[in-house]
Amino acid sequence: MTSDDALLDDLLRLAAAGGVEVDLAPDPVSARSRWSPAPLVLVGSDQAQPCLRARLPHRRRLVLVGRSGQLDPGRDVADLMGAEYVAVLPAAEPWLVDRFVECGPDRANPVAARVVAVLGGRGGAGASVVAGGLAVTAARSRLRTLLVDADPLGGGLDLVLGWEQQAGLRWPALTDADGRVDASSLVRALPSRGDLVVLSWDRGDLRSLPSSAMAAALDAGRRACDLVVVDLPRHLDDAAVTALQSVDRAFLVVPAELRAAAAAARVVRAAAPHCADLSLIIRGPSPGRIRAAELARTLGLPLAGTVRPEPVLGRGLERGEAPAADGRGPLAALCQRLVGELTGTAPGAA
Numbered sequence: 493m494t495s496d497d498a499l500l501d502d503l504l505r506l507a508a509a510g511g512v513e514v515d516l517a518p519d520p521v522s523a524r525s526r527w528s529p530a531p532l533v534l535v536g537s538d539q540a541q542p543c544l545r546a547r548l549p550h551r552r553r554l555v556l557v558g559r560s561g562q563l564d565p566g567r568d569v570a571d572l573m574g575a576e577y578v579a580v581l582p583a584a585e586p587w588l589v590d591r592f593v594e595c596g597p598d599r600a601n602p603v604a605a606r607v608v609a610v611l612g613g614r615g616g617a618g619a620s621v622v623a624g625g626l627a628v629t630a631a632r633s634r635l636r637t638l639l640v641d642a643d644p645l646g647g648g649l650d651l652v653l654g655w656e657q658q659a660g661l662r663w664p665a666l667t668d669a670d671g672r673v674d675a676s677s678l679v680r681a682l683p684s685r686g687d688l689v690v691l692s693w694d695r696g697d698l699r700s701l702p703s704s705a706m707a708a709a710l711d712a713g714r715r716a717c718d719l720v721v722v723d724l725p726r727h728l729d730d731a732a733v734t735a736l737q738s739v740d741r742a743f744l745v746v747p748a749e750l751r752a753a754a755a756a757a758r759v760v761r762a763a764a765p766h767c768a769d770l771s772l773i774i775r776g777p778s779p780g781r782i783r784a785a786e787l788a789r790t791l792g793l794p795l796a797g798t799v800r801p802e803p804v805l806g807r808g809l810e811r812g813e814a815p816a817a818d819g820r821g822p823l824a825a826l827c828q829r830l831v832g833e834l835t836g837t838a839p840g841a842a
């Protein structure tokens with residue numbers, strides 16, 4: 493998006509070097525319909541202010557670009573726009589060519605990973621355990637998996653895996669003053685074991701997560717991994733909404749109890765508008781003998797599966813044993829089926 497002819501000439505030359513065609517919009521009005529679907533958006537420094545005024549929706553892979561001298565200081569306006577990068581030409585020319593190459597038709601899809609979210613219908617529903625189980629199961633099947641903790645009040649998802657002592661960065665260290673994360677080095681800096689990587693909260697003071705940080709983390713996970721699993725809070729903050737909007741599938745975990753069903757109905761109303769594929773995981777037992785299918789009908793969601801209480805699993809969690817780590821039991825079986833459905837791999841391939 494630019495009406496600066498000299499800048500446009502430079503960008504067309506770089507796009508040609510990267511082997512992609514450019515869709516040109518002189519201003520935000522004509523860019524609006526193409527803004528969200530485009531794999532990469534460059535906004536010329538001449539259009540930064542009009543872009544801000546137009547209040548276009550937040551998007552990933554947004555670059556503010558200009559020539560040296562035009563963009564100083566560019567950071568402030570880029571932050572306001574939600575731009576991930578500022579490219580100052582001519583120094584950033586090789587970098588921009590690489591970004592164009594990534595979008596080109598001959599490349600494997602750089603955003604191929606599946607992204608799935610789990611949230612609970614009431615507090616303590618078992619959502620974090622299901623999220624952990626899905627991630628562990630996928631990693632056991634040799635799928636490179638990123639497990640993302642999107643619940644600042646959850647106590648740290650690393651604890652669900654028994655990874656409290658595992659070296660690597662947590663959210664607070666990854667979000668600097670303005671909440672920006674360096675996507676390229678993100679996955680390498682996180683705690684990992686085998687094919688599983690975790691982006692967790694720590695046990696420090698409560699901080700909110702900017703949606704730009706969540707978007708950048710998911711983007712990095714998509715690029716580096718086969719599957720991204722997001723553990724969402726029930727009360728959806730901006731970062732959680734950003735995550736929910738970018739998932740392929742989301743699961744709502746609901747205990748088969750009357751009050752849980754009532755609470756879950758509210759969560760459904762908040763979450764469903766952001767996610768086309770939301771389905772239900774019912775957690776037993778049901779003291780009032782509510783049937784899973786009945787609960788699904790009441791909540792108006794398809795039933796993805798059920799989990800039974802596993803005392804061994806509950807005790808193991810307290811000792812730092814990750815859910816579904818041995819591949820046995822009802823939770824592991826459910827996770828194997830869901831990971832298979834999500835990634836097209838055979839269930840239980842591990």
Ligand SMILES: Nc1ncnc2c1ncn2[C@@H]1O[C@H](COP(=O)(O)OP(=O)(O)OP(=O)(O)O)[C@@H](O)[C@H]1O
Nearest residue numbers: 612615616617618619620621800801802803805806
């Ligand atoms: N399949 C299971 N079998 C036995 N116990 C379980 C199972 N799933 C969860 N639990 C127990 O329920 C507790 C709460 O689970 P979890 O933390 O996953 O819930 P949540 O929905 O994420 O809660 P929060 O509202 O805090 O996010 C766990 O600490 C564990 O003790």
Ligand SMILES: [Mg+2]
Nearest residue numbers: 619620643646
């Ligand atoms: Mg939780």
